[in-house]
Amino acid sequence: MSVVRYDKQGPVAIVTMNRPDYRNAQNSAMTYALDSAFTTAVDDAEVKVIILAGEGKHFSAGHDIGTPERDVDVSFERKAVMWWDHVDRPGGDQRYAREMEVYLGMCRRWREIPKPTVAMVQGACIAGGLMLAWVCDLIVASDDAFFSDPVVRMGIPGVEYFAHPWVLGPRAAKEVLFTGDRFSAQQALDWGMVNRVVPRESLTEETLRLAGRIAEMPQFGLALAKRAVNQAEDLMGLRTGMDSVFGLHHFAHAHNAEVSKDSLGGLDARSMKERQ
Template structure:
């Protein structure tokens, strides 16, 4: 008896069960999964709470034969503002290992690299609908997707250094947009907008904010119609180099970021940002 084609075998696989997410929302319609970042419309979709759930989703969705493409969009007017600065400020006040050694387990050294690898290993097309600001770890989500549509008024960049933190994804940015542009972006903390985001290679197209999700859904539908095996294995070949960079450099970057979380420079940067004032002179040298 002739063996079944591989794509038919994948289609007949059982549908996995998804947990009840709280920091993200997942819905599937006509083979396209829409992942909405954030649960509270009054907060800027911080990755602090979303990352563990996104990691879980990316690992599960690989085994879901009903999903042919994924669109990631932010709730409200923000895609993702990265780490929660308020949480950072509160955390910096209690990061004394002699008093609270439990904070060590919350450092993002392993969790961040696991997240990037899980997203890179999703076989189906992943499209980012950057409907608003995408900064820091929010930018990381978008730049690891296969196609990015950005709102023409969205601010996109990586202000880690301005917050007194090492920019852990600097090497990854260099891999994707080139070392010179990565330096300019992360060392200055500058934020790009619309067409400038496209020109720098961080997005594929810019659109008015109210059109971003529709364009992303249309692009996801087009990609979903491509021969699935050819797509997934070509994508894998493209992502292997990025995964190698993550494996080689990312853990060091996140370890160094974790060290700067202990610094008075970071504590002052987080406090001044939260209090909307200029930072006092920094001590770190």
């Protein structure tokens, strides 16, 4: 079974994470399969809009930190090329290299896709799941969607693609991080993090409707408009802020490795869920 499905409906490409048994937790295999699917969509002149979806009840539970298919020790052909291959590197070098490529590097790469992207979110969108939704230009959420970034419980300041102050605003970002609590789709809408909240049974229909409306616009104009907004965000500090926080993120990993049994503060997917 492919960990990512690629479908096309007219001018709309649908890229679907396909690990529903693990709530679409992101291992490296999925990350590189997503990159391949996005590349296919970008290179297809007929595709004008890309939808990112998750198979099953949930969009994504975040990074894979505990499934049988976790693949942190496997090499893949690097595409973001933000750092060297992490496999066989010692200590912090290994973790920094992997996260710079697979998490921060890939998310930045996907943010710059020259075609509009729409995240179609249902159920859980947790930590690394937020990263995937945030790199998309628009987010349509079902009324049963919920969000959180609980990694402060690990002693970590936030996920690698640290866009919190820009997509939530500083005060909401602090509340989300300080408490680790879930917040609803309606709260996300009130904060301006998502564009629309729709009934679960209408999620696919409404997302396709929005994508179809966007696809009526000229492709080059869409690409330039996207780049204009992204550049404005970067001028407001998004990219440099993210660079700074990525250093804090890895300082936290190093601290955890010294004072606990691993760089995640001794927590895994099960213990994180139990503390929700």
